[in-house]
Amino acid sequence: SSDLDWKIVNTIRVLSAEMVQAANSGHPGAPMGCAPATYVLFKKFLKFNPKNPNFAGRDRFVLSNGHASALIYSLLHLFGYDLTMEDLKAFRQLGSRTPGHPENFVTPGVEVTTGPLGQGISAAVGLAMAESHYGAIYNKHDVQLVDNFTYVMVGDGCLQEGVASEAASLAGHLKLGKLIVLYDDNKIQIDGSTDLAFTEDVRMRFEAYGWQVLSVADGDNDLAGIEAAIRAGQAETTKPTLICVRTTIGYGSAGQGTEKVHGAPLGGAGLTKVKSFFGLDAEKPFHVEEDVRAELAGFIERGAALEADFNKRLEALAAADLALGAEARRRLVGDGAGGSLTPSHTLPAAWLAAIQGVVDGVSDGVTPAIATRKASQMVINALAPVLPELIGGSADLTGSNLNYLDCSHDYQAATPAGRNVRFGVREHAMAAICNGLHAYGGMLPFCATFLNFIGYAQGAYRLSCLSHHQVIYIMTHDSIGLGEDGPTHQPIETLVSLRATPGGLTLRPADVRETAGAYQAAVSFRQGPSVLALSRQNLPQLKGSCHLSVAKGGYLLGEHGSGERVVTLVATGSEVALAEEVAERLAATPGGDLRVRVVSMPCTQLFDQQPLAYRQEVLGGVGAPVVSIEAGSTIGWSRYAHLTVGIDTFGASAPYTEVYQKVGLVPEAIVPRVEAFLKHVQAAGGQAGTLPTLQEF
Amino acid sequence: SSDLDWKIVNTIRVLSAEMVQAANSGHPGAPMGCAPATYVLFKKFLKFNPKNPNFAGRDRFVLSNGHASALIYSLLHLFGYDLTMEDLKAFRQLGSRTPGHPENFVTPGVEVTTGPLGQGISAAVGLAMAESHYGAIYNKHDVQLVDNFTYVMVGDGCLQEGVASEAASLAGHLKLGKLIVLYDDNKIQIDGSTDLAFTEDVRMRFEAYGWQVLSVADGDNDLAGIEAAIRAGQAETTKPTLICVRTTIGYGSAGQGTEKVHGAPLGGAGLTKVKSFFGLDAEKPFHVEEDVRAELAGFIERGAALEADFNKRLEALAAADLALGAEARRRLVGDGAGGSLTPSHTLPAAWLAAIQGVVDGVSDGVTPAIATRKASQMVINALAPVLPELIGGSADLTGSNLNYLDCSHDYQAATPAGRNVRFGVREHAMAAICNGLHAYGGMLPFCATFLNFIGYAQGAYRLSCLSHHQVIYIMTHDSIGLGEDGPTHQPIETLVSLRATPGGLTLRPADVRETAGAYQAAVSFRQGPSVLALSRQNLPQLKGSCHLSVAKGGYLLGEHGSGERVVTLVATGSEVALAEEVAERLAATPGGDLRVRVVSMPCTQLFDQQPLAYRQEVLGGVGAPVVSIEAGSTIGWSRYAHLTVGIDTFGASAPYTEVYQKVGLVPEAIVPRVEAFLKHVQAAGGQAGTLPTLQEF
Ligand SMILES: [Ca+2]
């Protein structure tokens, strides 16, 4: 390594510390420790095109220890990405492209959002899986089209997180030979020495997972050692590689090697000392010397050449196999495919016909009651042949979630062209991996478990939403309707939790048609994840249900009775049929003057986006009484209803019809409550009060 | 092992399969495979008193693979617990004591609720930590008072879960020598062979964590081997032990060794075949032979003797040290302490005075603005000296969560008397371990991280609620108020998610007095967990705030202006001061006739429990306009307010005052919205419509 190399490394260290100092907030220690390893990676290995961060042939780099964000911003700036010195100076400021933790939708060159620990390395497993899958389907006719590495930088925090353990175990199982993880082994975490809480043998653990484990003894000073280790990582093609790089946190600072430099600025004097230690001019803030700039300028040309080479290979593939080449272009290049900013690719038009086919298969009065998880199975198996980007699996509940794509086979180390992933009992990593699959570009990943256990994956689901990852969550057994497994498995708070998380859709269809419509909404929604909440139990096909109306969130299913007093029952999923029954009974009261409207509301978030006039019309008009019925927490329903019927306790272990009975979700219990409510409305002159969703302030 | 031993083992196997058959639901495979190991454990090792399942000196047994519930019910029945044959026949039926998954609050002898995979083994780490802590503080004066083992049965599913990995790593770090885990190593999971997804070297992984790892080659037939392994586990006192017991799922059934016997009844014919394979009478369902009964009858006497021996030791301790003996009795024996059913022990009266002391330290107009996380630090450090049961720590954010108990030291392998646990970056295991600490009895555990990352621990938080574990969650940095760390760290959906989970309290205090009151509510609430949502940023001391009123959930803080038109602003935590500012501005409108009431609502769940009249009074009366202000999702607030001001998008990375500005949580943005709303109310004759919380149907 040359003096200039060291000058660049030290420039990275100092820039990062300066950013934190300017913001008076952030983490200088990790960037200063990780600068050598990441510099070697960017300079010697990482294939990228700074002028087109989404270039499909690029290697992927994930900074899993996202609090070291100043490091990646420094690197991106120096290596020619569209990130200016002004951007660096605006670190952690409102509207800047250099937020506190790296965000894929903000900063060019950031593949996935990190910061919540363990998410980056787990998403990286998804990135590496995507590469192996694409390689299996597109590396044909002697063209090696897809052939990139996935590199990750992690710290102690990530490696303590369960989600990372899950993902690492699966990565070893899948023999992801192109996944190379650099571990910032600095023996320090926020509370102090790792001796406080983390004394396991990390090397042995990763060997147990089936990884190659390498070490670099002096990660602060040994650039050649780092290079050799990464090269050895590349050479091992049947195992992921963990490179334990022994570093010093805050290297070069007064507090180096201690937790003091983890999460606080070094201070003006501290920074001056650091700059003098590294032989940089303390009088010049945010300064990059000319020779450093000159040395790195070549990466722009190099990037363009790499992209040109990829395009040549893509052309060669198309020349050998026109359809395959077109398909590879659609998914990999697309209209801006890839993790950075807003990835998207065009879907084959045929998918809508596949949905329509399922809808057309339903005959009112003929099609029997079917669980919506079963309907989901019908839909994904209609979609799978026409949507090759549909890839995913279950956390070891395939036979219950009914998510298997019959047109394909298992995705395994020996069969990477398969589209059915066996995630194992690893809900959190499953969701994080799907984020990574999506971030690679050209993928429409799905994952599956019981709805209740999306809670285990909350950290990753939140990032699906924040980072605009279109992941389809097939969540079955969506209520007390699962019956005997009992309250440990029966979601109560889950639906409202999901609805309150910005950026995603929560879809709870009521029958086969609505399930088809829910998939239509989910596949159409490119900006984030969709959760499909699906029943274990059979549900009747509803007269008046409409797959196209799912896109409106809620719609009038039908009316019972023809009286003058109007009441609207709004329900979702398995409770729509229950609402119909309640409506029938209410309307049938002898001498009654009721007209009972039933609204199906498969997605409150889509309903909220409808014009006010539509919302008013669907809910029966301003002031008209509305009752909600859903087998879950009533919290949240007051936006849409005056009387909210649901479950605000835990469920019970019993045959599901008995559980419904126990919690009062049966007509015998609901009808009197609605009647008491309507009596109150009558006493108030027929007005139930305006609803929040029918107001706009 | 005698023929009778095998008869008992086979009786357990058959009883379990019969329960599943009778319920036509459940999991026969694991009980049939695990019967030998658990029988040896119960017969040869486990110290218990079937007639007093909470006897303090007992060993703890956790069935982490909770879907094998029929197994523990069979064992409890046969070994003399208060679980009758009728109870077994009512497996998975409404109101039975034999629910689908074991529930500590339902079935005597069940220490912790299991079923959600990975929770049991993680809670068991907490149980073992409690034992080591109690041993350190009570095994004095030559009395070995506390000296129990914690045994766990786990399956492949638990070992794939991240939460279990986190807990196992920490258990190794803590050298929990009395934790012995039996691993049902049957090479099958729900989807099929473990080769599908789980090919890591489990033995090596646990060795990497610092565990002793032992094996039993034939767990179906080798009772002596099982016994020898458990004995070797006991002999290793400085490491937890994992015993890999190679078994056959559904041993003795036609589908043995396959996933087919995992989660479905064997069928009538299948059951007959099993019974004949084991030489039991196929004509006698739910039958236990006399010699089996006779062999196990002695466990009742044995249990009584074990309890008498414990009591003798407790008396000896009290004789040597009256205060220490009394304290041990208070915490360990209590009034029904221990995991099973509703654990509780009496708290020392002095804790209320400690709370009062913090309150008395606040002077209106003198005490400066203080972050509520800092107020929390004051309160727990006031409580800690008088509440020795307060034990816990942070997921590596001690300096940010401010949770360190200054009167104690670290809980570590070498210092188990310490009360500050270093959980590492393991949020999920942290919460699960706290469940275990509480289940041991006599403990008041707490855990800490940023509020946003309670999402990582959702699976365990839910079990705190369901299983009535009084765990205090100290969740700081509770909103966009954390500023620069950005949207990855800023909770939006978290508060409503917590409020929608039945069984817990979510407390968001506004200043020092309310923080003291929040702790008073949390310590008083013995039936479940409390989450304290605490600010990173400084908050002013509010005139009119009252620690005692926190117990009512919401209360009138004060009024601004004296006009005739009344509007109520309801806010929580950091937004109460904002509401005061908004109120001041609204009331100061020239020529205005407004009277603006500010309600502080630290806990909606407690407010919901107040009498209707109180709720009406606090919110200003039926029909009076109410506006809510909270820096989180507005979902849920329509129960309490007509206009809900909050954040329904993700936050941003910037200094926190700028983030507040960006999302419109500043007086300049809120005042016009409230004015527009009030104009609408005036147009409607002054009535804003009744609120759900002010109605009762
Ligand atoms: Ca570290």
Ligand SMILES: [Ca+2]
């Ligand atoms: Ca198994």
